[in-house]
Amino acid sequence: MKNRSGEKIKLASIDELLGVVNEESAMEIEISKIHPFKVLDDEKMQDLVESVKINGVLTPVLLRMDENEEYEMVSGHRRMHAAQLAGLTTIPAIVRELSDDDAIVAMVDANIQREELLPGEKAFAYKMKQEAMKHQGSRTDLTLGQNVPKFKRTTEAIADGTGESYKQIQRYIRLTELIPELLDLVDNKKLQFTVAVNISYIDKEVQEWIYEYISDTGFIKPKQIATLRNQLNDGPINQIQMLSIFNNCVMAKKVSRSLTFSEKKLTKYFPDDYTAKDMEQVIESLLEKWTQEQSC
Numbered sequence: 201m202k203n204r205s206g207e208k209i210k211l212a213s214i215d216e217l218l219g220v221v222n223e224e225s226a227m228e229i230e231i232s233k234i235h236p237f238k239v240l241d242d243e244k245m246q247d248l249v250e251s252v253k254i255n256g257v258l259t260p261v262l263l264r265m266d267e268n269e270e271y272e273m274v275s276g277h278r279r280m281h282a283a284q285l286a287g288l289t290t291i292p293a294i295v296r297e298l299s300d301d302d303a304i305v306a307m308v309d310a311n312i313q314r315e316e317l318l319p320g321e322k323a324f325a326y327k328m329k330q331e332a333m334k335h336q337g338s339r340t341d342l343t344l345g346q347n348v349p350k351f352k353r354t355t356e357a358i359a360d361g362t363g364e365s366y367k368q369i370q371r372y373i374r375l376t377e378l379i380p381e382l383l384d385l386v387d388n389k390k391l392q393f394t395v396a397v398n399i400s401y402i403d404k405e406v407q408e409w410i411y412e413y414i415s416d417t418g419f420i421k422p423k424q425i426a427t428l429r430n431q432l433n434d435g436p437i438n439q440i441q442m443l444s445i446f447n448n449c450v451m452a453k454k455v456s457r458s459l460t461f462s463e464k465k466l467t468k469y470f471p472d473d474y475t476a477k478d479m480e481q482v483i484e485s486l487l488e489k490w491t492q493e494q495s496c
Contacts, residue, residue, distance in 0.1 A: 226260035228290040231280060234263065234271045248282040257283050260292040262306070274298065274307050305332050318387040323375035330354045330373060374400040381411045391420070398425045402432065409439045413446060424449045 261276025271293070273280060283291045298306065308329040317325070333354045355366040355373070362369070371393070375383060377400040385391035391414070399410060406428075414420050424446045431437060431445055470479050 226292040226294050229263065229271060229293040229295070230290055231284055231288065234273055234280060234291075234293075235266075245278065245282060245285075248278060249285045252279075252282045252286040252288070257288070257291050260294050263293045263295045264298045265295060271295065300332070302332075305329055319372070319375060319393060320383045320387045323372045323383075326358055326369055326372045327376045329358055333357060371397045377401070379404055379407045379411065382407055382414075385411075385414065390414075392422070395420060395422050395425055398422070398429065402429065406432070406437075406442065409442055413443065420446075421449065 257279055259276070259279065261279055262274040263271040264274055266272050274296075276291075276293075280291055308325045353366065355369040359366040359369050374397045375386060378386070378396060382391060382396060382399060386393060386396045399407060402410070402425075410420065410425075427449055428442060428445050431441075437445075466479055470482070474482075
């Protein structure tokens with residue numbers, strides 16, 4: 201049904217989506233009793249701290265009780281950190297009984313859209329949610345309030361509402377198969393995401409050799425990894441053989457190619473008032489679109 205003209209649309213907050221508003225009463229919990237999480241002290245955090253100093257924490261955090269009768273944070277990590285920096289000793293919180301799997305799903309859903317998340321953090325968040333959802337089977341999604349049928353792949357369910365395709369979710373989860381040193385390179389933007397995904401299919405020992413190569417040379421090319429993976433399909437190799445493969449890829453000379461289109465051949469595709477520059481721009485645009493389609 202369409203909204204009437206001028207009718208105001210109310211968007212749900214993350215806490216409403218998690219079901220913590222108008223359902224349970226918040227209480228003041230001592231921050232010292234809540235297990236801390238690592239949170240990035242960026243410019244946005246400083247803005248949040250100033251807001252907390254002036255207005256306090258307006259939206260309760262979501263906690264669950266652990267076996268030691270202390271609290272684990274489910275949603276609100278940055279709010280709690282800001283409250284600490286602002287000098288508060290307590291924070292408004294709602295404590296809910298949640299299983300390990302339910303807590304993981306809720307925590308990931310509440311934090312995965314943060315802009316400051318590193319690729320490695322996203323990777324392990326998606327991996328945690330995938331494993332939790334597999335344990336749950338057919339479940340009610342805590343964020344979207346919809347049933348996820350058993351036959352629906354978990355990566356498709358995870359992708360719902362994230363703005364990312366299930367294939368991209370799969371790629372992120374593949375990053376958890378990297379050795380820590382390579383994952384750090386991804387987080388520091390020194391290793392391309394797609395190249396890292398391809399490396400994730402390679403044995404950990406060989407990954408260590410790849411990391412040594414990158415440390416020595418400062419680069420790794422997609423063609424080197426593609427060639428290496430093809431070679432590994434035929435059987436195991438040693439480090440010297442890997443270096444030989446990489447060197448051959450780098451040293452291989454490109455075949456010189458030239459291509460010329462006659463004016464007569466080109467003009468039949470363009471209006472008469474198109475200049476050579478106009479035609480060149482159209483051709484480049486079409487080639488760029490073709491290249492993107494090939495990469496997909």
